[in-house]
Amino acid sequence: DAGVTQSPTHLIKTRGQQVTLRCSPKSGHDTVSWYQQALGQGPQFIFQYYEEEERQRGNFPDRFSGHQFPNYSSELNVNALLLGDSALYLCASSLTHRKGYTFGSGTRLTVV
Amino acid sequence: AQKITQTQPGMFVQEKEAVTLDCTYDTSDQSYGLFWYKQPSSGEMIFLIYQGSYDEQNATEGRYSLNFQKARKSANLVISASQLGDSAMYFCAMRPLYNFNKFYFGSGTKLNVKP
Numbered sequence: 330d331a332g333v334t335q336s337p338t339h340l341i342k343t344r345g346q347q348v349t350l351r352c353s354p355k356s357g358h359d360t361v362s363w364y365q366q367a368l369g370q371g372p373q374f375i376f377q378y379y380e381e382e383e384r385q386r387g388n389f390p391d392r393f394s395g396h397q398f399p400n401y402s403s404e405l406n407v408n409a410l411l412l413g414d415s416a417l418y419l420c421a422s423s424l425t426h427r428k429g430y431t432f433g434s435g436t437r438l439t440v441v
Numbered sequence: 442a443q444k445i446t447q448t449q450p451g452m453f454v455q456e457k458e459a460v461t462l463d464c465t466y467d468t469s470d471q472s473y474g475l476f477w478y479k480q481p482s483s484g485e486m487i488f489l490i491y492q493g494s495y496d497e498q499n500a501t502e503g504r505y506s507l508n509f510q511k512a513r514k515s516a517n518l519v520i521s522a523s524q525l526g527d528s529a530m531y532f533c534a535m536r537p538l539y540n541f542n543k544f545y546f547g548s549g550t551k552l553n554v555k556p
Binding site (some may be wrong): 362364366369370371372373374377384385387411417419429430432433434435437 | 445478483485486487488532533534540542543544545546547548549
């Protein structure tokens with residue numbers, strides 16, 4: 330049973346560019362959350378998707394947007410990249426209203 | 442507002458010894474869950490243990506136990522019989538039970554197990 334799959338694993342982008350990160354949730358999970366983890370810090374909540382809609386959002390600018398597809402997979406898009414967007418981006422999936430979350434291994438984004 | 446504090450940026454422990462990783466939290470919520478996650482260098486967050494705010498007994502999962510002191514708002518992780526594979530970052534996290542949507546994480550503790 331595959332867990333949460335994220336792609337790509339590593340990515341280097343130039344300041345001002347746009348990036349798309351992808352996440353496939355664990356089989357049976359219908360909810361996807363995205364977190365940003367800057368170096369040396371704990372993960373920070375970006376947003377959560379359920380039934381193809383953004384259900385809740387953390388304190389992140391509109392440059393960060395997302396999407397959830399009918400198969401529950403999700404994308405995180407970041408526009409106009411800044412150097413400060415360099416981080417590990419973690420995806421976590423769950424079955425809504427249940428406690429258990431499963432995290433992926435993340436996408437490490439470097440903005441130069 | 443929710444806040445998780447981990448005051449130990451780094452810890453060393455001898456193999457086979459026990460170690461305690463500290464976590465305090467600040468919340469006005471009455472119902473919440475406390476979690477500990479392990480993050481090896483690969484990046485994946487691995488769930489270790491869960492404690493509900495209304496659970497009367499401290500949670501245990503194999504070599505992991507959670508020392509929950511509700512009045513002090515602390516939820517320390519105890520790892521018994523440390524192994525070399527325990528070397529990793531450890532994060533304490535809280536999630537309000539009315540809101541399954543988001544975790545609040547601490548800044549983490551880097552644990553190094555010495556042979």
